[in-house]
Amino acid sequence: MRDLRRRHPDAHVRTRHLDSDEARALPGRQVDALVTRTPLPIPDDGLEVTVLYDEPRCAPRPRLPPPRRQGVRQPGRLRPRAPSSPAPAWRRPGPGSGGSPPARTELRPRSGPMLADTFEDKLEVVADGRAVAIVPAGDRRSTLRDDLVTIPVDGIEPCQVAVVTRAGDRNPLVARFRESARNCLAR
Template sequence: MRDLHRRHPDAHVRTRHLDWDEARALPEGRIDALVVRTPLPIPGDGLDVTVLYDEPRALLVPAAHRLAGKESVTPGDFAEEPLVACAGMAALWTGFWRLDPRPDGSPAPLGPMLVDTFEDKLEVVADGRAIALVPADDRRATLRDDLATVPVEGVEPCRVVVATRLADANPLVAHFRESAKRFLVRED
């Protein structure tokens, strides 16, 4: 955003953080660009999507959990444990974040409740009622001392993408995409 402000100092540009159930703001025209983790929580039809980088997934567990402190885990290590599921719009991509179905084709055990927000997910895990898969680099999970993250081996990563509406004529949208590719792409 700083790059876009620098290149267009007179343009009205602002950042808006969306909850996971607000992703329809892009196709509905309430926002012009979206940086989001995939799979997309919205239908990809009518969108121009550019992959910025892959991000591994991690297992989120209470700090006292039997898997906390492990160097890494595989889906088999937590196959019988319930994973938090998302309510509402987030249900469209909750299977990806719950490994449902599991690599062997079996359904993932469902946690004791559905959550509406990421913060609610953190609380359910901290209380020991379920575990969760989260983006490995999501700092909201790593800043708490009552939670631990463990890298998960053998699962596909999520992707961080910039999405815009196809054929959007606003030049700021194209410039935002350029800035995102320049400053958000990670070199492995």
Template structure:
């Protein structure tokens, strides 16, 4: 075979390149043909065509099987690279092509409808899905690609995530309607120093929502162990405990036997958008933009004096 007989590399057929790599790995035309679901004579013809296009003999066959020629050994790693690059190119093209899809998670008491509607309006070809998550599910849902973005309240572990602060939400004290503090305009920590608060199973949540330990280092009075903040409603209504909850939970609007009281001297909680660090999907970026513009909390608009924090973790 004369080198001038070779066609330029642009004429390569990736199917032929794949056939060659399978034969090279199996070192046997019969086994390779079975894997490729082609007949052995057809495979032999395809390999000869590739050799003509390369301009060199790539494989030798004898009684022991098939072996690479020096030219074949030199060609094999490049053949594998060609196939890998082609697969990556196809995957990236599919990801960029319409229709595209994004799934947004949200935790209890947080409204994401305005941002979702804007995304659907501006990207009508996209599939935009929403799903409710418990706070304990946020990380697993993101890293398991069940969702692409989550609107949730801190605190939760943020390593490996990009966190965009959307707005701050006051924390309030939730008490029974006949509690001694019901009707107060606001309460301070001293007012509830001896009040038992339900314990949460996650140490970070428990510390944050019960203020445990207190600023002076003393432990918060223990209440019953619960799974979620919402599980405390019956305990509170029966007078067994009080609880610090986010104002957006609006428990007193669905439970007439409960009332919420503003807390004085308590830092608000932060409502954030969490995505995987390094996420570059255009739909995720578009939802982030919509969320920053529109999600500001019911009755608690975000200040326009400073842009919300946006940080990788």
């Protein structure tokens, strides 16, 4: 946008950040161009897509607390141990205090999908350890949180960052914006 404003100082050029529920703003003529990631959130009929670069994907994960450092006093005495028995089931105290066994409580995830309205809501669920997400590596919103780290995801196609405009748009600034985006953003 700065390059376009510098090259065309008399033009009225405005930036507008869209939410995913505003994906129809381009075909609906509320905006003239989008810089977005593919796959597109809208049908690409009647649109011109100019790919700027490929972007790998990553997975935000909860940041684990640093492990406690415990010294070993007699390393020569360490022996491998057989794996311990499975962890006991979660239990709560049973009624009475005698020989009655405690009642068993199972912990299981809630059924059905977790609903999150915004990207930030999704990151909150990931940080809480209740979900896994795959996001574009260039989306810095997940790296701005101290409670998340990102790890690269291999074996999945990258998304693409692209300029999308209406096909056949005769506005000369649209073509110049696409040119500016290629010059400034293409890798």
